[in-house]
Amino acid sequence: MKFDLYTDVALKCDVPEHRLRRGDIVKLVEHHVALDGTEGYSIEVFNALGDTIAVTSVPASALEALRRDEVLCARTL
Numbered sequence: 014m015k016f017d018l019y020t021d022v023a024l025k026c027d028v029p030e031h032r033l034r035r036g037d038i039v040k041l042v043e044h045h046v047a048l049d050g051t052e053g054y055s056i057e058v059f060n061a062l063g064d065t066i067a068v069t070s071v072p073a074s075a076l077e078a079l080r081r082d083e084v085l086c087a088r089t090l
Contacts, residue, residue: 014073016041016054022076023083031067032090033058038079045070061087 016022024037033039043055051072058067 014076014078015044015052016073016076016078018042018044022078024071024075025077026075028069028071028075031058031069033067034088038085039076041076042068060090066090 018041021038021040024033024035024039027034037058039056039058041054042057045053045055047053053070053072054076055068055070056076057065058069060066
């Protein structure tokens, strides 16, 4: 799925090297395509106060759109 840049999406899987978990909300900041055609995004992750806590890249398959029936929540990192 192709996403618009600078939108919020949810992670579909854990990203342990940054202590991120499935369901965490991330902001898309760049789209890229690998030489093999795999699409991916650079993501920025913020804490509850709006401070950046991680910037990394993930494949597009690791992301999902937010839905109206979801509720945001906070967790300790």
